[in-house]
Amino acid sequence: MTTVDGPAFPGDRVAGRTAVVTGAGSGLGRAITLALAARGARVVAVGRNRERLDAVAAEAKAMSGSIRVTAADVSDPASVAALAEEVADETVGILVNNAGVPGPVAPLVDIKPDEWDDVFATNVRGIYLMCRAFLPAMVERGVGDVINLASVSGKRPLTRRTPYTASKMAVIGLTATLAYEVGPAGVSVNCLSPGPVQGPRMTRNFNLEAERTGTTYEEAEEAFVSRAALHRMLTEDEVAAAVVAMLHMPGLCAADIDLSAGMVAR
Template identity: 40%
Template structure:
């Protein structure tokens, strides 16, 4: 196989992308579809899921809340029925969580952030692992964040969960590696899109600044002084699941333009 060809995932991969109906997840799902994969997308947002299905009728879609064990059980019944197995898991589901001083954060919002961003990855991997083993090899890509290596004041539930994803990834790589399953984490930085706009707006309000002032503060912390595009994150996911990524496992790979601090 020529080196350039090794950069492309093999056609026919069976891929699950959680929270794949919009944002980074949708771009990742679309990238795998373009590469010839069979893709199942789950999401909690029925409207976004319907829009994704309309754009990509070749993809399978289903509603699921990854923080709900029963919903994850139903999701994997769909994986078995519609994909017949699994080669790649993209653990993308996550929420921004609350913004504010630790002593002012509602307990229910802290718990929901940890449940979706960390527990959800555990619940999904728990049922994905047997399917990946059955295929003889496989790849897991967990979405963390640059907040998972730097910490993030006023966003402590989110940062704590994303640090947890790094620990989960390193541990799974050791546990599943002898069975040929590679496990890596991608740490996006300031990714252009509706989600970062909400985050900047909430943080600006907490700091008493305008949106424009807070956005400028964010970009000043990035060495490249620009946002990451969702396609940049999708490209990394494709690479990790391609033959070129066959020897990469247990890594936390930032796609962030070099965020220096948060």
């Protein structure tokens, strides 16, 4: 029988635990929040848009999930510190760093320094600040799980998306190093690298690529998904299911899991 964040759980490493999920108001964050709530976790849903968070909370409560919401900007140290203080009454045992921005779509020489900095502020500094705020208590208790959302784009060429791909490679490096720092204390840090996921971001990308190449939206999409063995994109629910699965692998640490429908990542 394994002790997980206090109470003893024979096999379920999600039910009864408190999980903080960033970027929870939409997309992958919403799906991850609902998946964890459905498995019995108490979820602290974090994001910048309170209205969206409230909508996700309503979905979770409709299926009897336990959830609280709090607005915060993970790129802002003061906002993260305020978040940590607000939820100090929670025993946070799971941290899912999902918040991220896609950044500009342009050649490197046309990207402005503030655009570059905005991507790294959310995608990399946000993870650093959240871990800095919530890891000490996990280390003190001798148990905890951190899952950082990276991308297969951090490991393969993605033209005109240099800030995004560079930031995701940084997340992979951060994860590996941090795992060795806190692993001896009983805290597991892992990384999930999804491939393209159906949703507004990919719709935007395909429209931009079609415009750039003079092709149709359908042709731009086909050129992209044809690289995957399953010849399709992922769904948000598939990524959420992978997060739940990773939490049920107690020996998993310092790992970077590719979930890409078979897209070549290396």
